Amino acid sequence: MHKQTEIVVTTAVQAYKMTSVPMQRMPSANCEDWVKFQRGHVPGGDLSKRxxxxxxxxxxxxxxxxxxxxxxxxxxxxxxxxxCEPGVIS
Incomplete structure (x- = not known):
């Protein structure tokens, strides 16, 4: 089975063609990491549930x-x- 390496995500404003950023650990596993990792919301970045x-x-x-x-x-x-800033998670 071919592993999907790209994804197209569509907001109300535009479509984004994206690839995954390699990470050594998940920032959501630690509140302090998440606060350092996440930045502001993207203007017009609302996503449908789908x-x-x-x-x-x-x-x-x-x-x-x-x-x-x-x-x-x-x-x-x-x-x-x-x-987000994946580089702050080491």
């Missing part, structure tokens, strides 16, 4: 809580895309 579930499933399969479009890093927070 898109949110699709992205979270992709993140679980790729064992990462961050994705990138090549310009910015993103995560899911409260059903919305949020900017």
């Amino acid at each position: 898109e949110c579930d699709k992205l979270q499933s992709f993140m679980k399969r790729t064992r990462s809580e961050a994705v990138t479009d090549g310009h910015y890093n993103y995560t899911v927070a409260g059903g919305r895309l949020a900017y």
